[in-house]
Amino acid sequence: MNAYESLRTSISSLVSNKLRSFLTMLGIIIGVSAVVSMISLGTGVRTSIVDQIGSLGSNLLTVVGGTTRQRPGAPIMMRGMSNILKIEHFRDIQATSIPGVQSIIAESTLRKTVVYGRNNTSVSIVGTTANYPTVRNFSPSLGRFFSNYDYINLNNYAVIGDTVAIDLFGDINKAIGNRIRIGRVSFEVIGVMEKKSMGPQDLGNQIFVPLTTLQKRLTGSRYIQSITIQSDSSEDMDTISQSVEKFFLRKLGDIDRFTIMNQQDILDTINQVTGTITLFLGAITGISLLVGGIGIMNIMLVSVTERTREIGLRKAIGARPSDILFQFMVESSVLSCLGGVLGIIFGAIGARLIGNFTQWVTKVSLGSIVISFGVSLAVGLFFGILPARRASKLDPITALRYE
Known part of the structure; x- marks a missing residue:
C-alpha cells in the first residue's frame, strides 16, 4: 500500500x-x-x-550618583544618589574627547506645583540641556524646545507636556505664549511636547526648563541627578562605558560613588x-x-x-x-x-x-x-x-x- x-x-x-x-x-x-x-x-x-525603552533614545549610557544595593527579598535601590554629580562633571566630560560619543545631556528633576490663573497641577520639573529631544527621541509637537542660547543665558522658558497643557489651559493649542508660575518663578511656555508614555507612566506630565535656569532660579544647587551619553552605535557602547568609568574614577575617586547603566544591558x-x-x-x-x-x-x-x-x-x-x-x-x-x-x-x-x-x-x-x-x-x-x-x-x- x-x-x-x-x-x-x-x-x-x-x-x-x-x-x-x-x-x-x-x-x-x-x-x-x-x-x-x-x-x-x-x-x-x-x-x-x-x-x-527604545523610543526614549537608542545606544544610551546613563551615569547616576551612588551605587546599587539589594537586600534579600527587597527591590534594587540606589544609595547616595544626591550630592555627588555636579554640573562641572557634565561640562568636563563634554570637553573630553571620547571616540564614538554622539551627544551628552545632563538632567536634574524636582517636583513642583505649577500655576496658571486659577488652575494648578503638581508635575515633574526636568532641568536639562538643549539637545535633550535628540538624545531622548522626545520632541515638541507645537512650538519649539529651548535652544543652547537659552541654556547659556538662563532664560525662563518652559516646554510643557501635553497632559500639563490640558490641565492648565484645557487645550494644548492655547498654551504657547502664556506664562506659568513654577514655585515663585514665572516661565514663558514656548512649546508643547508630543504625546508619549512609558508603560503606565505618562511622560506628558513633565515640564522641561534649561538646567542652568533650574539650578539658579529653583534649586540653588550645582548638583545634578544624571548624565546620559549617546553613542554612535551599539558596538561602541562597551568601549565608551570603559572610558566613562575611567573618567569618573578620576573625578570621584571611588567606583561606589557612581553607577553606569547600559541601555543594552537593560534590554538584554x-x-x-x-x-x-x-x-x-x-x-x-x-x-x-x-x-x-x-x-x-x-x-x-x-x-x-x-x-x-x-x-x-x-x-x-x-x-x-x-x-x-x-x-x-x-x-x-x-x-x-x-x-x-x-x-x-x-x-x-x-x-x-x-x-x-x-x-x-x-x-x-x-x-x-x-x-x-x-x-x-x-x-x-x-x-x-x-x-x-x-x-x-x-x-x-x-x-x-x-x-
Whole structure:
C-alpha cells in the first residue's frame, strides 16, 4: 500500500466517525491554541517593552550618583544618589574627547506645583540641556524646545507636556505664549511636547526648563541627578562605558560613588526575563497537548479493536506488518496535524481577542506557529506508535476469527 492509498484510507476512516474524530482532536486543538495564545502574549509584551525603552533614545549610557544595593527579598535601590554629580562633571566630560560619543545631556528633576490663573497641577520639573529631544527621541509637537542660547543665558522658558497643557489651559493649542508660575518663578511656555508614555507612566506630565535656569532660579544647587551619553552605535557602547568609568574614577575617586547603566544591558535583561516567562507559559499550556496525545492513543486503540477483522483480512491478502503500521501511524498523524492547524487558527484568534479586550500587546510569530504544529505532529506520532504496533502484530488467523 503506497502513501497516497494509506492517506486516503485514513481520511475515509476518520470521516466515517466524524464526532469521535472531532472529540479526539479537541485536546490537540485546545492545547495548540493555548500555546499559540500564551507565546503570542509573551512575545508581544516583550516587544512592547523593548520598543518603549527604545523610543526614549537608542545606544544610551546613563551615569547616576551612588551605587546599587539589594537586600534579600527587597527591590534594587540606589544609595547616595544626591550630592555627588555636579554640573562641572557634565561640562568636563563634554570637553573630553571620547571616540564614538554622539551627544551628552545632563538632567536634574524636582517636583513642583505649577500655576496658571486659577488652575494648578503638581508635575515633574526636568532641568536639562538643549539637545535633550535628540538624545531622548522626545520632541515638541507645537512650538519649539529651548535652544543652547537659552541654556547659556538662563532664560525662563518652559516646554510643557501635553497632559500639563490640558490641565492648565484645557487645550494644548492655547498654551504657547502664556506664562506659568513654577514655585515663585514665572516661565514663558514656548512649546508643547508630543504625546508619549512609558508603560503606565505618562511622560506628558513633565515640564522641561534649561538646567542652568533650574539650578539658579529653583534649586540653588550645582548638583545634578544624571548624565546620559549617546553613542554612535551599539558596538561602541562597551568601549565608551570603559572610558566613562575611567573618567569618573578620576573625578570621584571611588567606583561606589557612581553607577553606569547600559541601555543594552537593560534590554538584554528584559529579553531574558520575558523570554523565560514566555517559555514557562508555553510549557504550562503545553500540558494540554499531552492530554490530547493520550486521547489520540486511546481512540486509536479502540479503532484497532474495532477493525481487527479488517486488519486480519488485509494481512490475509498480502498486507505486510509495515503496511498496517504505516496506515495507523498516518491516521494518528492526520488527527494531530488537523487538530494542530485548527489550534493555530483558534490560537491566533484568541491572541487577537486577548489584545482587544485587555489592551495587552500580542504578537503571533512564525516561530510559535512552527513550534506548535511540530509539537502537535510529534504528539500524534508518539502516541500513535503503540496502537499501530499492536495492529501490525495481530495474527491474521486470530484476527479473522475475531467477533
